[in-house]
Amino acid sequence: METAMTALFLSGALCHLLVLMIGLSQGVHSVPVPTDLPMCTASEPAQYSLTFSGKWTRAAFPKQYPVYRPPAQWSNLIGVTHSLDYHMWQRNEFASNGVREFAEKSEAWTLMKEVETAGERIQSVYGILSAPAVVGGTGQMDTEFEVFARHSLMSFMVRIIPSPDWFVGVDSINLCNGDKWKESVTLELFPYDAGTDSGFTFSSPNFETIPQDRITQITSSYPSHPANSFFYPRLKHLPPIAKVKLTKIKKTNQIISLPMEPTQSNLLPTGNEIEETLINTPLDCxxxxxxxxxxxxxxxxxxxxxxxxxxxxxxxxxxxxxxxxxxxxxxxxxxxxx
Known part of the structure; x- marks a missing residue:
């Protein structure tokens, strides 16, 4: 009798634990932890600087290049540092409501609530990072952030303005390599479609996609429609529309200076961190x-x-x-x- 009661108690406890785990996972944008990625074993946290550089020029993207109402520009940057079991956004997956609002309207409130929920319920998110908008298709924005061994990944989004629901960003870049932090990472960025608005051009009116599509990368031939602002059938690949550089900050006893104000001009910034060749994309009549x-x-x-x-x-x-x-x-x- 005592054995039966013990088994019944254990069964009830397991059932309660299962219900609790399901409840905690509801509404959280998470995925199973990958098993093919090495775990970060760095003993100390690391601090990084992030420099986002816009490369959206009229020479590189001459088709329907927006010059007014509004002109070509970038939204503020929203990002997170997180663990392996979290994705802010993911290619070929559906955008969350927060990602939808940010990609369509540059509104980050719902996205931040989603991040907060993930941080509170499953401890997947460690910190939030942001950087000011860039007024112009070119220019820079800078910020700094910290990563830990358990939260060694970083993701971010920047909306393309104007656009229906297009953005650039990074999904889960791992800054840790075994027990060491990477010194520097540079990535070229290409446009993504959030799958929530069906406009083809930068200035398309709002036209909700029903049913919602998955997040897809925009290429020179996809979507395959001549009205598409990024449709360049003569090109095999679009030129990068932006770039991000992540640099590990060396520890010193000096006070760290505040990040510089973003470049807000229509001229490409100069310096070793910016590539120096201007791209001229041919546009046929x-x-x-x-x-x-x-x-x-x-x-x-x-x-x-x-x-x-x-x-x-x-x-x-x-x-x-x-x-x-x-x-x-x-x-x-x-x-x-x-």
Whole structure:
């Protein structure tokens, strides 16, 4: 009898624990811990500086480059340091409500609540980092953050402005290598579509995607639609639209100076950390379909002439293919002749 009661008690306790674990996991953007990644065994925390550099120039991305209402620019940067069992966002997965709001509107309140929930319930998030917006397609923003052995990964997002729901960012970059911290990491960044808005161009009106799509990387051929602002069928790959550099800060007894203000100009910053070659992406001319043939004009009894026209949708840039003829004519028999 005592054995049966003990088994019943243990069974109830396990059931209660299972219910508790399920309750804690609800609403938390987490995934099973990967088993193929080495665990970080660094004994001391590390501090890093982050420099985000915008490379969104009219020469590199000439198609529909936004020059006003609003001009090309970047939102503030929102990021987290976290453990292996957390993802702020993930390619080929659905965006959370917080990621949706940030990618569409640059609003971070819901995203921060999601981060806070993950930190409180499953201790996956250690810290939040942010950096001010960049007013212009080029320029820099800087910030600093700290990582620990259990929270050795960093993720962040920066919204592309203007855009339907496009952003750049990093998902779970691991700054630890065994028992050592990496000295420096540099990554080129490419645009992502959050899968929540169906606009094709930078200035598209809000058009909700129903049902929601997964987060996908935008390429020179995807989405395969000529209206897409990043559609460059002559290119195998888009040029990087931004870059991030993470540098381990060496410990000193000196007071650490505050980060510099971000560059807010339309000129590429100069310095060893910025690549020095400007990219000129060729943009071919795009024209409309031909209009219907016009009326046949001429004297009765003689051959006449009629015309049709088309117009330029996109002017060429950077030695792209020139526009073809915009008007054609052909001989015809005059109309309304008796």
């Amino acid at each position: 795009e024209v409309s379909v031909w209009s219907p043939w016009g009326l046949c004009k001429g004297k009765c009894g003689e051959s006449g002439v009629q015309h049709r026209t088309r117009y330029v949708i996109m002017h060429p840039a950077n030695n792209g293919v020139a526009c073809p003829l915009l008007e054609e004519e052909r001989k015809c028999i005059p109309d309304n002749c008796l």
